[in-house]
Amino acid sequence: MxxxxxxxxxxxxxxxxxxxxxxxxxxxxxxxxxxxxxxxxxxxxxxxxxxxxxxxxxxxxxxxxxxxxxxxxxxxxxxxxxxxxxxxxxxxxxxxxxxxxxxxxxxxxxxxxxxxxxxxxxxxxxxxxxxxxxQPTDAEWLIWKTRVALRQQDWATVLDTLAHLPVTLAQKPVWQYWKARALEGEYRSAEALALLERVSQSPSYYGLLALEERGQELRLSPPPAQPDPEIQKETRTLLERPLRLYRLGLLPEAQREWNQIEPALTPLQHLAAAQQAFQLGWYDRSIHSADRTDLPKDITLLFPYPYQSQIQASASQYHLSEAWILAVIRQESRFFSVARSRTGAQGLMQLMPATARWAARRSGLKNYHAEEVDQPDTNILLGTYYLNHLAQLLGNPILATMGYNAGPLRAQIWVSAGIGDPRAFLENIPFDETRDYVQQVLYNQIVYEQRLHTVPSHRLHALLDELGAVR
Incomplete structure (x- = not known):
């Protein structure tokens, strides 16, 4: 045969x-x-x-x-x-x-x-x-060898392994940042600082780490110039059908139409589209389109603050940071109140039905019905209750963010291996999705704290230091 x-x-x-x-x-x-x-x-x-x-x-x-x-x-x-x-x-x-x-x-x-x-x-x-x-050439294997070496601060191994990564991977902010840390660990400070300067230009968790390690702070860009009326009119005409469907409440159909039209938009039309979606309260599309343009970024469009009264009330009730709640919602649903995941998570904070029922019962919410999870005030109330529960259970907001995505049991198992350097600990989260999620929520949180004017200097490192103190 x-x-x-x-x-x-x-x-x-x-x-x-x-x-x-x-x-x-x-x-x-x-x-x-x-x-x-x-x-x-x-x-x-x-x-x-x-x-x-x-x-x-x-x-x-x-x-x-x-x-x-x-x-x-x-x-x-x-x-x-x-x-x-x-x-x-x-x-x-x-x-x-x-x-x-x-x-x-x-x-x-x-x-x-x-x-x-x-x-x-x-x-x-x-x-x-x-x-x-x-040594194998398999990229996944090389990346995990690097991560293990990070936890042990074996900087020579980090540098050697990163040198064998494919160029496209090695140039990503994550590995450029860790190469800089390894160079610093090998007493090659001038090379490390030059690399950190490049990484600090990235609007990401690693860019923010690099920025703070260079003694600088995040500065939000002023809003870009508005598209002229002709561009706005052209864009409104192009998006007439999805915008009408959205106003009618036909959200899946509206999103499909938008996604078909958007790739053909120019950078200025992307910005105009983001503004029009924002004005309608269609925040996930406004974030998406604002991020697609290669023009200077509009932070108001990229990091909106809808549902302000509900978020402030829940933050006050459970003594949580407004910026943290906003960061989680932005990552979970991009403020799309009827979002559904493939696994069945629902609403702004993407609650699983069983979690929503548990939180409703534990928080004392009377006469809760499953369909209420799509109501922003209910979803935010239950989601923040669960976040607070995880923070109390796991002892730290970053660990609570980890548990919110991967489940508290997994977070406890990972912590049981020891935290050590919190940056290396987060880099070694075994699930790609959870690792990216935690890092993105941290970045979102710092941006929102800047927007709310509540951020002290070197805030990301302060949050990471609090994680490192967990025992």
Whole structure:
């Protein structure tokens, strides 16, 4: 069958390993079906390695790794499965087993154990990364090796690993910032300052970190010049249909129409479109269009403050920062009051139905009905109650933001590994979505504090220092 499909056995084994390493079991079984009888993976052994990898490895002997290719692949796969839950146990087993394998398989096993160790925030992960020779070119692996080295302040490893990243990745503000930190750690201050100066131009969490570390503060730009009346008229004509649909309350249809028209707009038309959406209270489109233009940014459009009375009331009731509440709402829904996520989260603060019911019951909200979650005052009340609950539970607003996105249990697990340098701690959040979410909320919060004139100097570092003090 292999010959009939013009596939070599080695190609099949590589494809099978790739599928198994990504938990693509259906694909792996399909690939396995191309092997002649008794030459591929045994289905019972595959099920055992998948569901009970520790038992599979306990029943195996490391010296069995030479017996057949199928047995070797199953041991590699079971080691990966074990590493996802207990990287220390996987590393212990692999230390003995890998001695009976060739260099390529040894490196592959350590590569997977190191990556899983990093995702589990295991302090020995860097040691496992360093077992892998030669160093892989896989970008995800290099990034996680960098993150682990950051937590241990191994600046030489940070610089070496960043040097192997693809250029497009290495030039992103995140890795330029950390390269600057590593250069500073290696006593190359002039190079670090020059790099921080470039990063500080980025309107982002990393740009703000770099700005404050250069002894400067965020300064909001004045509003740009308004588009002339002719541009405004042209834009209003182009957007006539989505704007009319929005006024009629046909929001999904309005958004689809807007999205079809917007890519063809000029920079000035983007700005005019943002202003027109803002005037209607269609804030998610005003933010989106204001961000699309390459003209100077209009902070009022990018960081609006609707629902002011409701936010102020909830902030006062639960002793929370207005800027923090605004930052969360902007990230969750961009102030779209009837927003729905694929997972079922609803409203301005994207509350799951069960969370909304729990918050309504705990906060004493009488006669709550599920459809009320789309009402801004109710959604803000319940969302801020939940934020306050998380802040009390986790002991810090940044951790509460983390728990708001990923769930409080995950936040507690991540904190249990130790915080250390809070910047490196946030960089090592295992979920990409949560890491980006927390950093964006922090940036939003500082901008809103500037808008509300409540921000002291070096505010981002002050928030991070408070996180670092959590025990």
């Amino acid at each position: 292999v010959a009939a499909h013009r596939l070599r056995a080695d190609d099949l084994w590589r494809a099978l390993r790739h599928a198994l390493s990504r938990n693509q079991l259906r694909k792996a079984r399909y690939i396995n079906s191309f092997f002649p009888p008794f030459q591929g993976l045994n289905e019972d052994d595959l099920n055992l390695a998948t569901g009970r990898p520790r038992q599979f490895l306990d029943d195996a002997s490391p010296t069995d790794t030479h017996s057949t290719r199928a047995q070797r692949e199953l041991m590699l796969y079971a080691t990966l499965r074990l590493a996802a839950h207990d990287p220390q146990a996987a590393a212990t087993w692999w230390t003995d087993a890998s001695a009976h394998l060739g260099p390529e398989d040894q490196a592959w096993g350590w590569q997977q154990i190191a990556l899983q160790g990093a995702l589990n925030l295991n302090p020995q992960s860097l040691e496992w990364f360093q077992q892998v020779t030669p």
